Amino acid sequence: MPELRTGLHHLYLRDEDLRLGIELLFYAYRDFTAEPDRMLDEIGLGRAHHRAIYFVGRYPGINVGELLAILRITKQSLSRVLGELVRKGYISQRPGNVDRRQRRLELTEMGAALERKLSENQRRRIAAAYRAAGPNAVEGFRRVMLGLIDERDRGKVAGEPVRPMPATAARR
Amino acid sequence: MPELRTGLHHLYLRDEDLRLGIELLFYAYRDFTAEPDRMLDEIGLGRAHHRAIYFVGRYPGINVGELLAILRITKQSLSRVLGELVRKGYISQRPGNVDRRQRRLELTEMGAALERKLSENQRRRIAAAYRAAGPNAVEGFRRVMLGLIDERDRGKVAGEPVRPMPATAARR
DNA sequence: CAAAATACGTCAGTGATGTTGACATATATG
DNA sequence: CATATATGTCAACATCACTGACGTATTTTG
Structure with a gap:
């Protein structure tokens, strides 16, 4: 269906084109995470903490189940990470208004500062790549x-936040 | 300099554009690795093994130092992974002709079969994304x-293999 | 040719991140 | 009230990475 719109069903893909795609993903991800990893290491945190901080910052008030659905890890893993972040003062929590079983998560001032510091690095890298590639390329990338x-x-x-939605939301 | 060519220095990047980029990388990488990870799990291997197998398949005859430069892990980590793959019969090795200190690595039949199986999955995913997005988008993506x-x-x-090059190559 | 550098390996210890499985508690819902 | 849900905890374990130290074979170099 989308193929018909653009006539792309004829796109000829050589093995090498696909290999290049695989490698682009590997190298880009490797380099995209390397610097934040180093910064995190200095304060005794790891990439898992970064991910949690990022998405809590992105969706303030997110609850544990929603975060689990995004990260696709076990609750035990997330629980450890989240516990550390709360203990160290990067994340605050309070029960949900409508469903008091939920832990609604938010970044503290300190957490927000760390989030900015970490993703500033990634933003810079992305901005540079975008600028070098141009707007059309950016659209294609997306x-x-x-x-x-x-x-x-x-x-x-694409945009719609994983909003909690009046109770029992995340049950996809 | 590249900006001048295309006049992209005016590209206006909102915070949200960059956030989207960060998230695209996270989600794409998460989903790109999920299925191969599951397959590997069944035969007692992990993502690290996949990476080694992939790049040995990509550059037959690659030596340990070159592989280290690509993967950016410690030799101890790689040594473990490589040792397992050799013991289990996925990778063969022999000393280099010109520099006999080197271990030149190659996939065995079995290793090549596994490599195909694993990356077939990723190729399919990339091919689908490429086809849905169209050739222009693919170019932008790259x-x-x-x-x-x-x-x-x-x-x-971009293409040039990490060829061993008559001795003392990898010393960048 | 002897000394130094290189390619690679190993042993030992540690930490981060993930897993499974079992069980507990508070709250919500029919 | 019975059941389902949101979350947590304890315990054990695997994978993948790291650091540091040291060893051997081979190549390069002064």
Whole structure:
């Protein structure tokens, strides 16, 4: 269906084109995470903490279940990470208004500062790549990346926040 | 300099544009690795093994130092992974002709079969994303991804293999 | 040719991140 | 009230990474 719009069903993909795609993902991700990892290491945190901090910053008030759905790790893993972040004062929590079983998570001032510091690095890298590649390339980048993501999560990344929604939301 | 060519120095990047980029990378990488990870798990291997197998398949005859430069892990980590792969019969090794200190690595039949199986999955995902996005988007994707990679490795991914080169090559 | 550098390996210890499984508690819902 | 949900905890374990120290074979160099 989308193929018809643009006539792309004829796109000829050589093995090498696909290999290049695989490698681009490997190298880009490797370099994209390297510097934040180093910074985190200095304060005794790791990439898992970064991810939690990032998404709590992105969706203030997010609860544990929603975060689990994004990160796709076990609650035990997340619990450890989240516990450390709360203990160290990067994340605050309080029960939900409508569903008091939930822990609604937010960044503290300190957490927000760390989040900015970490993602500033990544933003800079992305901004440089975007600028060097140009607006058309950026649009193409987005289309392809979105296509790489599992269909059910494309909406999530495209903008609509994982809003808690009056109780019992995350039950997809 | 590249900005002048295309006049992109005016590209206006909102905070949200950059956030989207960060998230695209997170989600795409998460989903890109999920299925191979599951397959590997069944045969008692992990993502680290996949990476080694992939790059040995990509550069037959690659030596340990070159592989280390690509993966950016310690030799102790790589040694473990490589040792397992050799013991289990996925990778064969023999000393280099010109420098006999080197271990030149190659996939066995079995290793090549596993490599195909694993990356077939990733190829399919990439091919689908490419086809849905169209050739222009693919070109843009490549430009941006390349820009995200550390400059010194852009050549590597763009095609030129990490060829051993008559002795003393990898000393960048 | 002897000394130094290189390619690679190993042993030992540690830490971060993930997993499974079992069980507990508070709250919500039908 | 019975059941489902949101979350947590304890325990054990695997994978993948790291640091540091040291060893051997081979190549390069003064």
